[in-house]
Amino acid sequence: MPFTRKAYRAAILHSIADPAEVGIEASYEYFEDGLLVVENGQISAIGHATELLATLPADIEITHYQDALITPGLIDTHIHLPQTGMVGAYGEQLLDWLNTYTFPCESQFADKAHADEVADIFIKELLRNGTTTALVFGSVHPQSVNSFFEAAQQLDLRMIAGKVMMDRNAPDYLTDTAESSYVESKALIERWHGKGRLHYAVTPRFAPTSTPEQLTLAGQLLGEYPDLYMQTHISENLKEVEWVKELFPERKGYLDVYDHYQLLGERSVFAHGVHLCDDECARLAETGSAIAFCPTSNFFLGSGLFNLPMAEKHKLNVGLGTDVGGGTSFSLLQTLNEAYKVMQLQGARLSPFKSLYLATLGGARALRLEDKIGTLHAGTDADFLVLDYNATPLLSYRLKQANNIAETLFVLMTLGDDRTVLQTYAAGKLVHQR
Incomplete structure (x- = not known):
């Protein structure tokens, strides 16, 4: 199989722990201008674009997304x-x-x-x-x-x-x-x-x-x-x-x-x-x-x-x-919209970062696959998504009012659906393009 290496630049967010166990701040990693490097179907690096770009060969193919967020599948x-x-x-x-x-x-x-x-x-x-x-x-x-x-x-x-x-x-x-x-x-x-x-x-x-x-x-x-x-x-x-x-x-x-x-x-x-x-x-x-x-x-x-x-x-x-x-x-985004309401009806809160955890790393842990999927850590399968901040006129307008990644994430989970998913990658291959 020929060696393939590609990089994807955008805002990048993934869960790294359960907020219920470590607190919200320690539960995720966010790179406002991030880079995800994929080699032969697996993630080989994740980090700030400014730091990682210098380590890559000059001829690497980089896909740069504007107004988008990369998350795990x-x-x-x-x-x-x-x-x-x-x-x-x-x-x-x-x-x-x-x-x-x-x-x-x-x-x-x-x-x-x-x-x-x-x-x-x-x-x-x-x-x-x-x-x-x-x-x-x-x-x-x-x-x-x-x-x-x-x-x-x-x-x-x-x-x-x-x-x-x-x-x-x-x-x-x-x-x-x-x-x-x-x-x-x-x-x-x-x-x-x-x-x-x-x-x-x-x-x-x-x-x-x-x-x-x-x-x-x-x-x-x-x-x-x-x-x-x-x-x-x-x-x-x-x-x-x-x-x-x-x-x-x-x-x-x-x-x-x-x-x-x-x-x-x-x-x-x-x-x-x-x-x-x-x-x-x-x-x-x-x-x-x-x-x-x-x-x-x-x-x-x-x-x-x-x-x-x-x-x-x-x-x-x-x-x-x-x-x-x-x-x-x-849509798991729509499912999270409903999950938030389930918690509200019980007088409890569901933070956007706990929601992200449930839909990614939490599911991977439930399936005992957290070494392969559910995060964007190096060495895991390159299963990831590109979410489009401008997927609908309302989403686009609402996200312009968001002040931080927590608010952005929550809006994606309440207003988002299949239209929000611009691209889906599995094992490094593009398997859905909106």
Whole structure:
């Protein structure tokens, strides 16, 4: 492979720590006139342009952006590929919404042509919105995952996905069996896990749609392949929490179901967690598990408000999730707009730097990938974005009134969306140009 070295000059900002642990000022690095140097798909240097330019060869290609901000690529820790076609579906809460909209939509993914078409649309939407890594639910069909990984591999994206395991409490046309889910998941793991920048996630949909036999085999897969991911849902909706108690009366609570089947661990990500208690947060933190905070979806489906301060108290890893199609936008900027409101409704603050952390380094830590993505440190993958301060007339006017990077960042997160993302780079390659 030929050696490539390029540099990008603009304002540059990245999270380097959790503001809840180190304070806001020590949580980020900002270069008002910064330079990012990329060599062979990785970042080789970051710093003040005036200092770095002198160290570079005279013939290096430098792209200079005016009125723009370079940040790490955004990380979506919870999203559903097969729900792309039903995003913005009217009028239901979680359990009715699944039966009315989700299951019929997911049934189409047995068809390769359909799965290929949606995978293409889905990845383009992620990149248009500046999302360079996502933890993705497929459908129950292996084809949904094959199509997604084929498309992601062509662009050398760092993506994680898994086939849904679901052997009860769903329509007959959409269930597998404990045994078939194990066999099909294993085949997908052998084909895709660790190939390029791709990773596999064992994916029981949620406790009510898996028998004890299926959950046992999900745990067995995690034991057989030590660096696999596990993704599922937890405590999203009060009726769902009650249903789990009825289905698993022998367990202490919802989290204890997953704990019993050995599904907690350092690469386990539980979506929502709106109705978790203190003890459950402590247990998640103790096992190194993470929560995907999905504010847009929690509002849209009327599920409730995630208690981020409680998670912080327990030092629980938290990432951000759009949860498309329960969430109504692929944009993590828009998701942060909603996250701010979730905190406001609980009498708490969400600083713009904590928001940046959740969408980048926090997500990377939730996925145990902070050595590769989530920051712009030298040695990490060159997954980054260029955000345009003049993306819309209102944004342009409003940012001219901003006095510092904190205000600029907050405005980008409240007024910004896919139009704000001028360019998206993955492994040093331009994968989206507005």
